[in-house]
Amino acid sequence: MSITKRKAREVVERARSYHHGDLRAELLRRAEETLSRAGVDGLSLRQLARDTGVSHAAPSRHFRDKQALLDALTIAGFERLGAGFEQAAGSGGDTAAFPARLRAMAHTYLRFAIDNPALLALMFARKNSSDPAIEEAAARAFTVPIEMVADAQAGGEVVPGEPRRICLSAVAALHGLAAILGSGLVAAEEADGLFDEMVGHMMDGLRPRR
Template structure:
């Protein structure tokens, strides 16, 4: 694309989309506002209308990632059916997102835990855990899950699923297909939470 030929109408969205592609191709170090402007065929100053600097772009990418992840988890939680089925769907949704968007997820967690992360980023970053804890608390009220702090139980469940995704990305599951490993992990987690299977 030649400079000035960009006519999308939503440069901010296009910058984020291209930035995520570069993140996958080259990692965080490969991201620069000037290179994104060149890729999109706009002036090198155009991205500054939307992002004051590279860090603002990275933060916006993290916000976008958490927003998408939270939407997927919320869809699983709001589906009809027993809590155990919804927790299973939530677990599958998390592993699928973590494996499919690994560089983005890494950026999301790095940005969330940065000393200067925004309130919006922290809130979005905690929402997936809160969503899971709310579902576990519902199961506890209904007598289907073990006693205990729902937030702690949700944290341990997420840790197990995140670990599984990390092993899959490192090709460390040997001959076990990811889908099979995911179902087994979810089964173990639900049993540990006290659900009868």
């Protein structure tokens, strides 16, 4: 099959998939690509329609305006992060020791932060949105690590305290590490060592004082 015919076939198949309800997912996928490349200012529904090959009015059937699109990207980001936490929780099984589970959760978050810096920044920029679905998505995403901390507290492995606040402290530390690694301030080969040290410091801080 020639390149021209192959491209024509891809366009037809893509258009056919949109008629089956996949346009919203495709718009979000392309919007996230633009976000990572050009930031929030580079996003527009009109340009998104051109990039996707649909009419200018088509995106508005799914997102009433740009803020609605950004809110949908934010929710999708939290859903993906939450799925990553669930996968990390299941990788070691229910019998995994707390340090191993903590390391798996921390690695999941750090990897997400490094791979999706623009999306992560959007996820934590709430000043322009009042959509309660975002708060709900964020709460669902962090359910697994919060429950992990609560379980460890019940087993005497973690200091007393509100589990959500303990998780937020860990997120803040991982945010900082992701920023350092992403800036090039340290060499790439140092990343694993820094991560191991951070997890060690987390464990030292979370262990109950005897």
